[in-house]
Amino acid sequence: MKRRSMKSLAETISKQVEHFNQTEVECLIVEFNALLGEPTSPGRAATGLERGKFRSILHNIFGITNDTMVDRVFRTFDKDNDGVVNTKEWIEGLSVFLRGTVDERIKHCFYVYDFNGDNNISREEMFHMMKDSFHRLSTEEDPDEGIKDLVEMTLKKMDHDHDGRLSLTDFEHSVREDNLLLEVFGTCLPDPMRIETFEQHVFQELK
């Protein structure tokens, strides 16, 4: 990409996206392009990171390893649902990922956990996210039993309006009470150490 076109792109994006200034956006674009690498199929320029590439980025750079979560995070990044994360989506996503406010993070997590997009996390969704969470549990005991129990307990605590499912308000309420609940149903944000490493790596030229 040409230097000038990148500058203008960075300028437009930085106006739309919070938390990053223009130079930082530039750095992120550079990083994006680096991650994009050579187009997979020659002739057709890649418009963005496709699912597989994004998965390995999440895996290696941000330490998000659970397949379900990786999938869901991809969907939150890929706002226009075209199967690739383009430059703008990348920077928008990272804005939350790296520097998101508590509110933004809560929303991000909530949408990750809300599979069917009905603005509620249902029992079934929780169960789905927690399946395979137990290992080495007894042969005699049904592993699902424990998960079901845990889901009920969790729901009981977090469902403030008692409608049997978690709305965004419920979720927000709980997380504000106890920030440990932010990623309660699975890691979908990078941890502080990884954020620091990534920022250092990407923004090193600025320092």
Place this chain on the structure above:
Amino acid sequence: MDNQLLSQCLKEIDGQVGLDPAAVRNEVELLKLLCSEGEKRVLKSVRYTSDYVFPNGCRTPPWRQALNEICYLVIEPCDTETLHITCSTAGYFLNGGIKQEGEESGYERTSDTYEDLEALLKSTSPHFAENTNKQESAVQELPSTQEIQHVKSVDAKEQGQPKLTMQDVLSTRYKNNFELFPLWRTLEYRCGFGKAKENTFSLSESSGEEKSGKIQKRTTGMGAKPKVKAGFSVSSLPGCMSSRKIEAEKKKLSESSGEEKSGKIQNRTTGMGAKPKVKAGFSVSSLPGRMSSRKIKTPAVAVPVDAFSETSDESSEEEEPARRQDSNTAETPEYYLIQKLVKYLTHGNQMVTVLTLYHMMDLNLMQEACQLAIWDLGGLQVLINLLDTVEYKCKIGSLRILRIISHNVHIRRAIVDMRGLKGIVKTLDSPIKQLKALAAETIANVARFHKARRNVRRYDGITKLVKLLDYFPNLAKMTGYQENDVDVALYGALALWSCSKSTKNKEAICKAGGIPQLGRLLKSPDENMRIAVVGTLQECASEESCRMAIQTKDMIKDLLKNLRSDNDELQIHCASAIFKCAEDKQTRDLVPMYKGLQLLVSLLSKADNKELLAAVTGAIWKCSISMENMAKFQDYNTMETLVGLLIDQPEEVLVNVVGALGEFAQIPANKTTILKCGGIRSLMKLLKKTNQMLLVNISKVVGACATDMDCMAIIDELDGVRLVWSLLKNSSADVQSSAAWALCPCIMNAKDSGDLVHSLLGALDLVVELLESTNNEVVVSMCAVIAKIAIVKENMAILADLGVIQLLTKLASTTDDKLRRHLADAVCQCCMWGDNRTAFGEAVAPLVRFLKSKDEAVLQSTALALFELSWNPHNIITMHERGVVKPLIECMHSRNETLQDAAAGCVRNMRMMANANRDARLYK
């Protein structure tokens, strides 16, 4: 050759043995366990007659080994006389009492032969029989022990050593030592951290192998009711679990104990009527984290079943009287909830772990039952292990629980015993502030006893904690500071406070540069922070190296500023920091600069808070060591207030008040003030206390006041001399010497002091006795007292009878100036009477050496003593031989007239004698 023959012989004997030495040894070891302390003990003592063990395990002399005798025992039962027992391959029997080896008559058998020791003891000691039966009855319904044996050997491989009752222990005697260790391991194993698995195996296997046939034989014939067994183990639990609970436990254990072994269990337990699982339940149920009892070498077997694992438990505690108040962890719904949560914690992935930790926060974590349940159910170990993971959310969750439950004494100990501090200290390095704060807070709670504090230091925790103080924002640029940062620093300070109670930690804090950091935090607007900081500082102030760092201008200023706060706790710590620091002159001079003296005096009015009063009076005491300060104190009428505090105060306060009065009494005018306020009277009453520090201080005041005739009159009237004299009987050398110093002016100034001393029964004996004390200060003070006593002829005569001359002569070889001075004084005074001058003949030569001293006081006393001695011609000859003249002439150069006179007098006497000698020769 002889050796060869002997060992060959021994081998042969060995071959014939039926009851082998190992079996005997085990039986004896077991009996030794029964000799526990307390009412419930069964035997007083069990011991061998000989400590030497032959290679074949026998303790008898070889010629007796030939008769198949293995060893001799001396057992003291509680009710009958001492039993002398021979253990031979044929069995046990009483002998005629072997007192000395080689005395053949003692070896004879005087009773029937019994198959085992227990039977013998039962037949001879009704008490023993009764107690063992009692314990047996509790176990009667156990499954046949033969079966237990089977299971046990398998079982041991699975989960370590099950806890057993008296009877079981008797039958499986060797396993005692391993008992609790594998249990602990098992816990780890169960928690899915099976690092120690192999360990457990090897240990318990070895214990299993030792099994001897005899044991099995003896314990057959008991009813086989496995259920009761489970019931028994329940009773050993703190929280009496129902059998339902056992079922659950059972299940879990058998599951977690690994499939690969289960087949084996099945094989080996055939022939046993009961289900193998019962066994599993058994050991699980007695599992609850009793790790701390690992240390105990002698499990309280003699104590009836119920208290089995509890009583002996924490007996080796040093600082906190930790004894678990058990048996009220009733089977609450919460208990099951905890059990479930711990299970999730153990088996869940990271997500479940965080979620479970979240739910655990809902438990009533401040409640002891809940805390202990978490521990007992293995949760504590899991929480600690979580700190080793990389997942910061798990760590946060875990520490949030640990910091709360660590308020419990037992949990604290358990955390340390599980080496939990290592992980916690390591967490201080985390870049996440919340984690740092949590870890520091937990350390603040845990480091309440010595071992914990040592561990924190060993893991380099002190340095890390000091680093946390950096997080406190620089007040100059408060912008951009976060609440988090303050928290980190606050908990860091709190943790340091806890740690600072160990001497080495104080040094470590100082070394890590903690003192200036703490000084910076003294300016914090947060009162809690200041309390923690001042608390740490005042702890550290007891170390000289730390004091040096504290004594900066600013810190004293800030301490005094905080002393003005209206928070009692803060005031207490500030005052005691000043108390400790004012040992050094620099601080003493700084305190008045910031109007500290006035402040301290004004705080004396807060007499209700004894702790504060103690600290404040201490600070006044130390500050008054400087004369300038004392003058200021006098302006504030401090002495009157202090004298008022001599009545109805706790000893901590009294020590300091009296100490301060001791300083004030250095000035003559103040003695009258003390007298006028009735101080002497109060002090005399306090002489009956036992606090040694207090007695030392009282002696000092009394000694100082006794130089004032008015005061002395009152002391006399109140029989004070006798009271002070009786302090010489105190065991503390400090008290002895300070009392002796106080006696000197008393003897000088008391009315009819000669009669007084004479009338005190045994008083002079005591003085002479203490002259042989190993403490130099005591000896010095006794010399001083003797110098005063010897003024009265009759008393001197008694002293001489008690051999004081010889003792003083013996002391003359000293090189200590202080002792030399007072010794010379004593010699000088003694010489005044009778033929003591002659008696001191041997002391002359060493006394001449005293003249080499640079100390003028020594020179003066020595010169005086030599002058007295020089009235005896033999002494003069000795002096002359030792070259006394030259130093004496030097002494005459001195400006000290007494010294001049004495030296000159001595030389004069020498000349006189020389002249007389010459005359005698001339006019013969």
